[in-house]
Amino acid sequence: MSTTALRDLESILKKDQIKTDEESLKYWGRDWTTYFDIKASAIVFPHSTADVVALVQWARQNKIALIPSGGRTGLSGAAVATNGEVVVSFDQMNKIKEFNSVDQTVVIEPGVVTEALQQFAHSKQLFYPVDFAARGSSQMGGNIATNAGGIKVVRYGLTRDWVVGLTVVTGTGDVLELNNGLVKNATGYDLRHLFIGSEGTLGFITEATIKLAANPPPMNVLVMGVTGLDAVMKIFAEFKTKTPLVAFEMFSDKALRKVLDSTGLSAPLATECPFYVLAEVETRNEQDQEHALGVFEKCLEEGWVLDGVISQSEVQAKTFWRYREDISESLAKYSPYKNDIAVAISKVPPFMEDLDQVLSKAYPNWEVVWFGHIGDGNLHINILRPEGMTKEEFVKECRKVDVMVFDAVKKYKGSISAEHGVGLTKKTFLNYTRSEAEIQLMRGIKKVFDPDNIINPGKVI
Amino acid sequence: MSTTALRDLESILKKDQIKTDEESLKYWGRDWTTYFDIKASAIVFPHSTADVVALVQWARQNKIALIPSGGRTGLSGAAVATNGEVVVSFDQMNKIKEFNSVDQTVVIEPGVVTEALQQFAHSKQLFYPVDFAARGSSQMGGNIATNAGGIKVVRYGLTRDWVVGLTVVTGTGDVLELNNGLVKNATGYDLRHLFIGSEGTLGFITEATIKLAANPPPMNVLVMGVTGLDAVMKIFAEFKTKTPLVAFEMFSDKALRKVLDSTGLSAPLATECPFYVLAEVETRNEQDQEHALGVFEKCLEEGWVLDGVISQSEVQAKTFWRYREDISESLAKYSPYKNDIAVAISKVPPFMEDLDQVLSKAYPNWEVVWFGHIGDGNLHINILRPEGMTKEEFVKECRKVDVMVFDAVKKYKGSISAEHGVGLTKKTFLNYTRSEAEIQLMRGIKKVFDPDNIINPGKVI
Known part of the structure; x- marks a missing residue:
């Protein structure tokens, strides 16, 4: 970065909002991927939408690329600086700003950590259901930019399904207030949905309105040993149609063995099976519980399930989840x-x-x-x-x-x-999933929102 | 339309796929709005995605505008021809093509009528939950293009939430297969969501993959007379948080009187109240029913509800719905x-x-x-x-x-x-809801998908 550009930057932000020391450049210049050479020019920490607008205008003027950065838990390199870019970190925009009990919505800054939002919802007897392993460090801005999924998608969908409003700053420095927390709004293209999952290539998310769910009812977890993949599908269809299914996970016997070896847990079932499924089901009351058991018994009778257990307590449910959730850690040494x-x-x-x-x-x-x-x-x-x-x-x-x-x-x-x-990481493979026509259209859209190509250039497309 | 253009058109489609008689032009040239002068050049009925591609190429060559048309139940004039356009009706693309019981998805052509899809889902012990008065004539292509809502949005969301795949033909004649029925797909901009709600201005929807829901549990309907609007909100918050709420409707005493006058129904409550709410709640079993009654009693105790009834049978539930659903018809004579x-x-x-x-x-x-x-x-x-x-x-x-x-x-x-x-109808008022910057971006996007401005020109933006 030229000294003029840096001087201009210092006139926009306060001193403690800019870091250029080597350690900071390395720390904020990367995500959880490990195989990129990190090269950032500066790390900046906006405090407001106005700060972000000023940064975009500065970047346009000085032809400097900006990279939006959240909790840096990404696994695709979307927030990595490899080309002298300025990283815009939302670490200092992490306030929960407004809660509305009637709308069951909360207005947040993008730097709010997933778990902080989950805890806030809990304090209001509500529930933020998008949940995954990186809950303690991932930020909501990043979750929205990648449309994060996780372990409860069967019942609660993806991040997309909980975003009812977005404030964004585009590559031209325009501030858009998208959808304003409305449930129904049939007035032209829903640009909110274009931003969700765009991996920070169309602009900066500077505020979001998030819908919260009602507190979930009690759950039962079933672990079932199954004969094979076809049976897995049949069991899934049975549970999906007949119970309020929250999660449906699968793992091979090989995966289970690794978990048992590394954790010392005892096997969930006496019978050794080629595959296992874990099903989590809402059970509001005893009748629901009996109903879920009935579905399980049908799967046994049909011969799809060889053996199975149903959790008798919350503690046991948590243990059952470990057979699935501890797989990654158990494999780490390999x-x-x-x-x-x-x-x-x-x-x-x-x-x-x-x-x-x-x-x-x-x-x-x-x-x-x-x-x-x-x-x-x-x-x-x-x-x-x-x-x-x-x-x-x-x-x-x-x-x-x-x-x-x-x-x-x-x-x-x-x-x-x-x-x-x-x-x-997957940019060169994008054409395995999206057609050439789609990629061209995405490039066209990118140009509409960011004509100077200053927002996260070279990512995704 | 020039004779050359018409001759070209006749070489693309079969004779019975083209109508140019006055009666047809008037019939297919309009929607449910009544105050536009209808002026269409021809009505065409494609049978396949390939037909639509050929039509778009023909339209580009001949600089003729095309208008996508579904069940013509729209209330905004989005499918109206006022300027000599060619109307592309999907009346002859109305097949339900494929059902998958594991994915709980169905692949349909755009001309499938809403009610036909609902009935098909029912025949598979599943449920298509987007529901509204025009269910008997509206087509799914139109529902997707307008992101139709209706009466069960509280519990089941909008049309957007049920579309897991779309095949579209853009203004350049490119065929896009968007999302292919996937639940999770984090590979670039989700163009599917851009098409949903775009009112046929970005291209033609020629196929859709629709997710179906599990069959709904039994319901109870409550009609409550309330003290005023603040109470309405408090009751809503109470029911939303504590029960599996499916619908929450409000009407004034004035509206109720009109319904009673025109239908001869007797009043739902002995007490006359300024406002009424109708709440529909899932009640899987007796425990659920008792729980819903408990929430209702709390609202009574708090003084928000003056009087109320809960349905004792499916027939009664249907009658209760009439207090709300018959309002429009009761007002028609005014x-x-x-x-x-x-x-x-x-x-x-x-x-x-x-x-x-x-x-x-x-x-x-x-x-x-x-x-x-x-x-x-x-x-x-x-x-x-x-x-x-x-x-x-x-x-x-x-x-x-x-x-x-x-x-x-x-x-x-x-x-x-x-x-x-x-x-x-609302094009000139769009800036009351969307900013000038948003409208400019929408125009930019439109240009990316339809550079020659041949698909539904002059609509929305």
């Missing part, structure tokens, strides 16, 4: 290569079989661990690093695997990124 | 002037009071009837034509009222069209 993909729910079995064949043919000795949010068609494929192979060799081979995986995704009209986003 | 607006739910009382004052000052002798989907902040304001005033005089005065209404809407950051859309 430096697994991860993919986060989605297909339509019903296509999961043929897709997994296809991919299993391709992978076991190409890499017969590799260990592949499958698990995922089956209720959303979202699979996490974890390939464990074979003993004796260096990290570099392994990653190089895995890049070849990417292409095989994405070819299969394309065949099944799936998504190469179910919830992590495209950012830098 | 040729009411209608507005369909929305504000945030909590702003309904001050907004209504403000507007009431403005209107009663300007038109002290006019009768204004209020009712609406309070659970969504959606109000229908019906002004009854004073006796002795001609229709023309009345409409002229009402245009002045529009400005007063929209001024109030703007003050409360509301929407000038909650669910009907902008089309032609």
Whole structure:
């Protein structure tokens, strides 16, 4: 950055809103990805929408690129600075500004941490249902920019479904107040939905109005050992149609073994099964509980379920969840290569079989661990690093695997990124999920909102 | 249309796919609005996405504008031909193509009538929950293009929430397959959501994948007489937080009187109250029913509710709904002037009071009837034509009222069209709800999708 540009910047923001020391540049210049060379010119901390407008005007004038940055828990490199950009961190815009008990909405700044919003909702006897492992550091602005999903999508949907208003600053410095918290609004293109999931390439989110849900009723968690993937689908259809299903997760026996080894937990079932599903069901009262048990028994009778347990207490429900939630941590020591993909729910079995064949043919000795949010068609494929192979060799081979995986995704009209986003990591693969015409239209839209290409340039498209 | 253009058209479509007789031009050239001069050049009936692509290419070549047309039940003039356009009717693309019981999705052509989809879902023990009076003629393509709402939005959301995939043909003739029925898909801008609610200005919807809901549990309907608007809000908050609320409607005593007069129904309550609310609540079992009654009793104890009844049977529930659903028909003989607006739910009382004052000052002798989907902040304001005033005089005065209404809407950051859309009727008022910057961005987006301005030109923006 030129000294003139820096001097101009210092006239816009206060001294403690600008950091240019090496440590800060490295710290705020990256997300949870590890393989990019970080190169940021400065980190700035706006306090208001007006600050962001001033920053955009400054950036336009000085032809400097800006990168929106939240909790930096992203896994796609969308908030990474690799090219001398100025990182705009929302760490200092983290106020919960307004709560409305009738509308059941809360107005927040983008830097509010997911868990802080969840706790705030709880304090009002309400519920913010989007939930995932990074809840303690991810920020709401980032969640909105990536349309974060998580573990309760079956019942509560994605971040998109809870955003009823957005204030954004576009690449021209215009401030847009989108939808203003309305439930019904049929007045032209819903630009709010365009911003949600755009990974910070169309402008900065500087305020959001979030809808809250009613406090959830009590839940029961079932763990069921199943005969195979076809049975998983049948059980899913049965539970989805007949119970208020909140979550439906799947993991292979291989995944379960890793969890048992690393945590010391005892196996959930006496019977060893090729796959397990975890179903969480709302049970408002005893009648609901009996009903859920009835659905479970039908699955047993049909032969889809080999063995199963239902939680008898909240503590037990939490333990059951560990069989699924502790998988990632249990695999960590194998430096697994991860993919986060989605297909339509019903296509999961043929897709997994296809991919299993391709992978076991190409890499017969590799260990592949499958698990995922089956209720959303979202699979996490974890390939464990074979003993004796260096990290570099392994990653190089895995890049070849990417292409095989994405070819299969394309065949099944799936998504190469179910919830992590495209950012830098999947940019070159975008055409496996989106057509050339779509990518051209996205570029056209980007130009409308950011004609000088100063907001997160080079990301996604 | 030139003879060359017509000859070209006849080489694209079969003879019975083109109508140019006067009667057809009038019939398919309009929607439910009545005050536009209809002028269409031809009506065409595509049978496939390929037909639509050919039509768009033909229109580009011949510089002829195309208008997408569904069930023609629109109230905003978005599907009206006033300028020699060619109307593209989807009456002959009305097949339900594919059902998937695991995904609980159905692939449909745009001409499928809302009620046909509801019945199809029912036949599969599932539920399509978007419901409104025009269910028997409105088509799903039109519902998607206007993001139709209706009476169950509190519990089930809008059309937007049920569309998991769209095939569209843009103004350049490109075919886009958007989202392919996926639940999770974080790969760039979600163009599907841009098309939903765009009133056919960005392209043609030629196929949609619709998610279905589980069959709903039994319901109870409560009708409560209340002290005033503040009480309405408190009752809403209580029910919304503590029960599985499906609908929450409000109507004034004046509205109720009109219904009783015209239908011969007896009053729901012995006590006459200024306002009434109708709440529909899911009651899976006796415990749920007792719980709902408890919430009702709390509202009585707090003094918000003066008197109330709860339905004891499905038949009675249907009768209770008539107090609300028969309002429009009961008012018809007064040729009411209608507005369909929305504000945030909590702003309904001050907004209504403000507007009431403005209107009663300007038109002290006019009768204004209020009712609406309070659970969504959606109000229908019906002004009854004073006796002795001609229709023309009345409409002229009402245009002045529009400005007063929209001024109030703007003050409360509301929407000038909650669910009907902008089309032609509200185009000149769009800036009461959307900023100049937003309108410019919408125009920019329109240009990206339809550079030659051949798809529904002059509508919305």
